[in-house]
Amino acid sequence: xxxxxxxxxxxxxxxxxxxxxxxxxxxxxxxxxxxxxxxxxxxxxxxxxxxxxxxxxxxxxxxxxxxxxxxxxxxxxxxxxxxxxxxxxxxxxxxxxxxxxxxxxxxxxxxxxxxxxxxxxxxxxxxxxxxxxxxxxxxxxxxxx
Numbered sequence: 001x002x003x004x005x006x007x008x009x010x011x012x013x014x015x016x017x018x019x020x021x022x023x024x025x026x027x028x029x030x031x032x033x034x035x036x037x038x039x040x041x042x043x044x045x046x047x048x049x050x051x052x053x054x055x056x057x058x059x060x061x062x063x064x065x066x067x068x069x070x071x072x073x074x075x076x077x078x079x080x081x082x083x084x085x086x087x088x089x090x091x092x093x094x095x096x097x098x099x100x101x102x103x104x105x106x107x108x109x110x111x112x113x114x115x116x117x118x119x120x121x122x123x124x125x126x127x128x129x130x131x132x133x134x135x136x137x138x139x140x141x142x143x144x145x
Contacts, residue, residue: 005027029043030043073087075133078137096135100143103142
């Protein structure tokens with residue numbers, strides 16, 4: 001985790017920002033919850049447990065700073081809430097998600113099976129694709145039973 005924190009600190013310094021103690025606490029929460037899709041409010045609650053001095057506005061500003069510097073990325077699952085994941089886009093593409101309509105569970109899909117479709121759209125429509133995002137909606141195993 002310390003290597004990642006040092007890398008983020010360098011990345012921010014390159015853009016003339018500092019990894020302040022509050023920002024580091026927020027980053028640590030994101031790193032400790034890499035497998036989750038947290039809203040800024042959820043990040044705030046988790047940070048507040050360890051550091052009551054960090055305010056909600058600081059969390060929102062930090063999340064936007066991290067987003068702007070490709071430290072995290074945001075995902076919208078259609079529920080009106082912006083959620084964040086640690087890590088920038090790899091090779092210009094996000095991973096994909098399957099979302100349960102019953103319980104709200106989010107299953108990450110790491111396979112990128114859209115290359116053929118992208119190539120066809122690029123060629124047939126003369127369209128330069130820079131990214132894509134796929135969300136599958138349905139019912140997880142426990143809710144489908």
